[in-house]
Amino acid sequence: SQQGEEDPQALSIQEGENATMNCSYKTSINNLQWYRQNSGRGLVHLILIRSNEREKHSGRLRVTLDTSKKSSSLLITASRAADTASYFCASNQGGSEKLVFGKGTKLTVNP
C-alpha cells in the first residue's frame, strides 16, 4: 500500500523559477529516494537520502529529510522546460528492499 503523500499534486511554473515538491511518509525508513517519470515512461532515479542525512545536493536538485516530521522535500532550482515530468518519492522500511511510492507531483515548466 502507498504510504507517501506528496504535495502539490500538480505544479505549473515558468522557466527559471524554482520548484518545490513535498513528500510525507508514515513509518520509519532506511532511506528516501526521488524519481522522475517523463510521460508515463520508465522511472529515472534522481537522488537518495539516508535516514541519518538531513540534506543532499545533486546539480540543480536539493533534497531535505526531516525524520521527526516524516517528510522530505525536493527543490529544483532554475527550472527548465525539460524538467517537465512527474516526480515521485519512494521509501523502504526497515531492512526491506521494497519501495513504497508516494502519489507524485506533476510538474509543468512553461518556456
Added chain:
Amino acid sequence: SAVISQKPSRDICQRGTSLTIQCQVDSQVTMMFWYRQQPGQSLTLIATANQGSEATYESGFVIDKFPISRPNLTFSTLTVSNMSPEDSSIYLCSVQGLQETQYFGPGTRLLVL
C-alpha cells in the same frame, strides 16, 4: 547502474486473453520487482521475484492472476492473465543496485479492450 529492458514496450489486448511481459537485466541480481502503474496513478508493487523460489506477492495481488517466472539471475517474466479493461496499466520491473538505489525498466504499456 543496471540497464533493464522490457518486452513488449506496449500492447493492445482483448479481454480474457493473457500477456507475458519480459524483463532482462544486464547484470546478475538477487531480487527483481514488478510494479503496476494505473492511469494517472503512482506505482504499486505487485510482487518480488527471487531466483529459485516462488515470488512473494503483495496484498491484493495473487499468483493466479499475475504468475511470475524467474529462471535465472538476469531475467524474469510477469504474465497478466485473463485480462480485463481494469488491467490497463503500465507494468514496470526494477532491480536494486548499489547503495539501495532501484533501477527501473522502460515499462510495458498495456491497453485491454
